[in-house]
Structure formats: C-alpha cells, structure tokens
Amino acid sequence: MSGALNLPDARERTCFAVSSELLANKRVSDETYAAAEKTMGLESLVALVALTGSFSMTCLTATTFAIDPPTENPTPLAG
Numbered sequence: 001m002s003g004a005l006n007l008p009d010a011r012e013r014t015c016f017a018v019s020s021e022l023l024a025n026k027r028v029s030d031e032t033y034a035a036a037e038k039t040m041g042l043e044s045l046v047a048l049v050a051l052t053g054s055f056s057m058t059c060l061t062a063t064t065f066a067i068d069p070p071t072e073n074p075t076p077l078a079g
Contacts, residue, residue, distance in 0.1 A: 014039045019052045 007013045018036050021028045028036070036045050061067075069075070 010039055015048055018045070018048055022049060022052050023056060 005013070005016055007016060014036050017032060018028055021032050040048070
C-alpha cells in the first residue's frame, strides 16, 4: 500500500490507501486488500468500502446538481 500520507496510525494509513486506490481504480489490488484485511479486519474493510462508495455517490450527486454547501457551514470539503 504505497502512496499513503505520513499518518501516524496504521488504520488511518490503511483507510487512506484503500479509499484512494478504490476511487482511482474502482477496485483495490490483491496486495492492498490483503494488507487492509490484516490491519483492520474484514468487517471494518467492508464498512470502509461501503462508506467510500456512499460518500462518492453523495459527492457526485451534489456536483451534478450544483448543490452548494449549507449557508451555516460553507466550508468546502476539498480545495
């Protein structure tokens, strides 16, 4: 799992690596999958993939329909 930020926690590094690879490639490699399962366990890995997909779908929907963030919290999630 290369390309992870300099995160101090192994689970955080794993989440970043899995999510980044999943969003970029629409899948994770066997190597990334095995390392993630070892670090976080299968149940947490399934939850991470589902959460990544759900957040991606939310972002695509908001972008497609040009939905602005709420006025009470206008901070964008990405720069």
